[in-house]
Amino acid sequence: MNRAEKEEYLREYGQLKAEGEPFFPYSVAKDSIIAVVVMAIIITMSIVLGAELGPKADPTSTTYVPRPEWYFFFLFELLRIIKPPELVPLATIGVPTIGLILLFLLPFYDRGAERHPLRRPVATTAGIMVIFAMGYLTYMGAAAGSPNEIEMKAPSTLTGVALVEWEKGKTVVGQSGCLACHKIGENGNDGPGPQLTHVASKLPAQAIAQTLRNPTSPMPSFKNLEEQSPEKFRAMVSFLGQLN
Amino acid sequence: MPDLKKFLPPIPDSLKLQPRRAGTNPEPETALDNAQEAGKHAAGWIDERLQLSGAVRWALFRKVPRHDWTYTLGFSVMFAFLSQAVTGVFLATAYDPSTTNAYESIRQMTNEAFLGQFLRGMHRWGSTVMVILVFLHMAQTFFYGAYKYPRELNWVIGVVLLVLTMAMSFTGYLLPFDQRSYWATIVGVNINGTGPIVGPYLSDFLRAGPEFGATTLSRFYAIHMLLVPGAIGAMVGAHLWLVMRLGTTSPPWNKPRKKADA
Ligand code: HEM
Numbered sequence: 001m002n003r004a005e006k007e008e009y010l011r012e013y014g015q016l017k018a019e020g021e022p023f024f025p026y027s028v029a030k031d032s033i034i035a036v037v038v039m040a041i042i043i044t045m046s047i048v049l050g051a052e053l054g055p056k057a058d059p060t061s062t063t064y065v066p067r068p069e070w071y072f073f074f075l076f077e078l079l080r081i082i083k084p085p086e087l088v089p090l091a092t093i094g095v096p097t098i099g100l101i102l103l104f105l106l107p108f109y110d111r112g113a114e115r116h117p118l119r120r121p122v123a124t125t126a127g128i129m130v131i132f133a134m135g136y137l138t139y140m141g142a143a144a145g146s147p148n149e150i151e152m153k154a155p156s157t158l159t160g161v162a163l164v165e166w167e168k169g170k171t172v173v174g175q176s177g178c179l180a181c182h183k184i185g186e187n188g189n190d191g192p193g194p195q196l197t198h199v200a201s202k203l204p205a206q207a208i209a210q211t212l213r214n215p216t217s218p219m220p221s222f223k224n225l226e227e228q229s230p231e232k233f234r235a236m237v238s239f240l241g242q243l244n
Numbered sequence: 245m246p247d248l249k250k251f252l253p254p255i256p257d258s259l260k261l262q263p264r265r266a267g268t269n270p271e272p273e274t275a276l277d278n279a280q281e282a283g284k285h286a287a288g289w290i291d292e293r294l295q296l297s298g299a300v301r302w303a304l305f306r307k308v309p310r311h312d313w314t315y316t317l318g319f320s321v322m323f324a325f326l327s328q329a330v331t332g333v334f335l336a337t338a339y340d341p342s343t344t345n346a347y348e349s350i351r352q353m354t355n356e357a358f359l360g361q362f363l364r365g366m367h368r369w370g371s372t373v374m375v376i377l378v379f380l381h382m383a384q385t386f387f388y389g390a391y392k393y394p395r396e397l398n399w400v401i402g403v404v405l406l407v408l409t410m411a412m413s414f415t416g417y418l419l420p421f422d423q424r425s426y427w428a429t430i431v432g433v434n435i436n437g438t439g440p441i442v443g444p445y446l447s448d449f450l451r452a453g454p455e456f457g458a459t460t461l462s463r464f465y466a467i468h469m470l471l472v473p474g475a476i477g478a479m480v481g482a483h484l485w486l487v488m489r490l491g492t493t494s495p496p497w498n499k500p501r502k503k504a505d506a
Contacts, residue, residue: 001393009393015500016309017491024304027492034316037321042327042373046365053354056347057426059456069413070427071375079435104403106386107396114494115389127386180427189431234347 005113059218060163072133073141081140120239162238169239172232181219184243193219198243202203212236228242293455313450314388317381322480324374327413329495331367332469340418341465343458363487371413378409390493398486401479408476421461429464430456 001009021027051221068076078095110123117124150173179188183195199208212222212233226233275460289298321434337358340349353360382402385391391399418429433456452463 004283012500013309013491013494015502016494016498017307019501020307020309020494022305023308027308027311028304030313030316031319036314038320038323038373038377039327042324042366045369045373049365051354051361051364051368053347053350053420054424055423057423059426067370067424068432071372071413072410075435084459100407103406104400107391107393107399111392113392115392115493117387117389117496120389123389128381130458131383159405164446174397178258180430183456184330191432191434244496 001111001113011114070138070142074137077137077141150179150184150187152187158242165235165238166242168232169235169237172236173239176222176225176236195241198239200241200243205237208240209233209237303488306488306491308492310498311492312495314384314494317377317384317462319373319380321377322484324370324377325476325480328367328370329473331370332473333361334337334363335367336469339465341419341462343421344418345462346461350420350422371416375409375413378406382406389496390492395486395493396491398483400481401486405476405479405483408479411472412468412476415464415472418461418464419468437448 034098073098077145112120114120150170152170154163154170158166174186174187178184178193180194181191182188183190183197185197188196213226214223215221222233222236225236305337335353338353340346350364354364355361358365358430385399385402391456398501414429414432433447436450437443450460450467451457452459481493
């Protein structure tokens, strides 16, 4: 806005203000009504939806759902869909940071005098697109599969019993919550534990089994699993042992 | 003595105090008369010292451009924030921010305390409502072009408020210390750590150390109930001060009825 536009705006605004209404009761009445509505919504949600409390936090646990509040889903989803490792920092912090900087600086790069949304096609379109993108990511985040699932295809060389064993191992590893700390293929969190996508090329199956029995903290031990259901343990080892 | 009428909303005629007839009772006599006078005197005494009646009158009766219902969104956010503050204080009376007792204190509150579950629900869903309202308010000011001259700073303060609101939600999520909150927070803090430059420091600050440990919970609690709410309070103060100074916008499609003659 140049000087003339600023003055024109202030003049017109002054006029609109003079033709306006006193804050009390005009605005106060509307605000009070809305306050009642907001309170009613919160109370209703509290009564209908309640406040759940899951099982107590257990740092050694193996089954958990690392779900954030739903309004962070779009950030999580961003993380999920940007797969290549070298782009991950960009997804996690890059996109949100750039978005935030753009948001902060908005009044300094969009300085046109026009305020009517229909006569600001670029701003209005960009705004609507951002809303749709965030809505879409939130929806995808909400619909995303269980965080305890590994979406990996068996190597085509596997057939018969070996394939069944592999699939079983994949399920057990997923259910055991390894993804909380390890990345396997495209699933799981990268850290605190190392990626397991190619463990077998670093560790032979024997060493993997040994780590499962005697892990370094905070990883839980699977010794009990081996004693109670040895076939599950074997499946785990055979799955992990084939991740080359 | 300042005139009390200037504080008062317009009162329907039927409710107005009847003026005394001239010549009768120049001094208060009955107890009722005295009671009526006492309020005026107290207000007058206070105002003689605070000298606020002018500012209050200005704030209440300043003119605002005619607007639509979307202009109530800013106030709704503030109202939701106040609700969070009040319910939060109640929750704090029963909450124990230690890794050993946090979960148990919440469980007791939820299952045993009178209206405990309701109170938690108010705070929990209040946060959702507040976040939605912040986004709606931001969208409103965006589409109405309210961030333009001369309200640029108000927009910038608003973005700070948006970040602070999200920080509230993030830090509050850990406090019940159940499985969900624990693991989601670990993941969230790790994600923070991958950020450029400040990322690792931010993670260390949040965890109160390089590992997720016993002090992490107290750290989150302090951030959630002192640091961030204090900052929000201050920022909302600045935000509202600017709104009052500059006046709220007019919806961009409203034009003055008569052309400004200048
Ligand atoms: C805790 C969060 C917030 C609170 C309590 C709050 C409160 C308010 C209130 C009460 C108003 C005046 C009434 C109205 O126009 O709605 C207002 C105006 C405004 N707010 Fe906020 N706000 C918050 C967050 C934000 C955010 C996130 C933004 C944008 C990034 C923002 C930008 C603005 C702008 C530009 C105005 C001037 C609107 C106008 O004059 O028409 N605010 N805010």
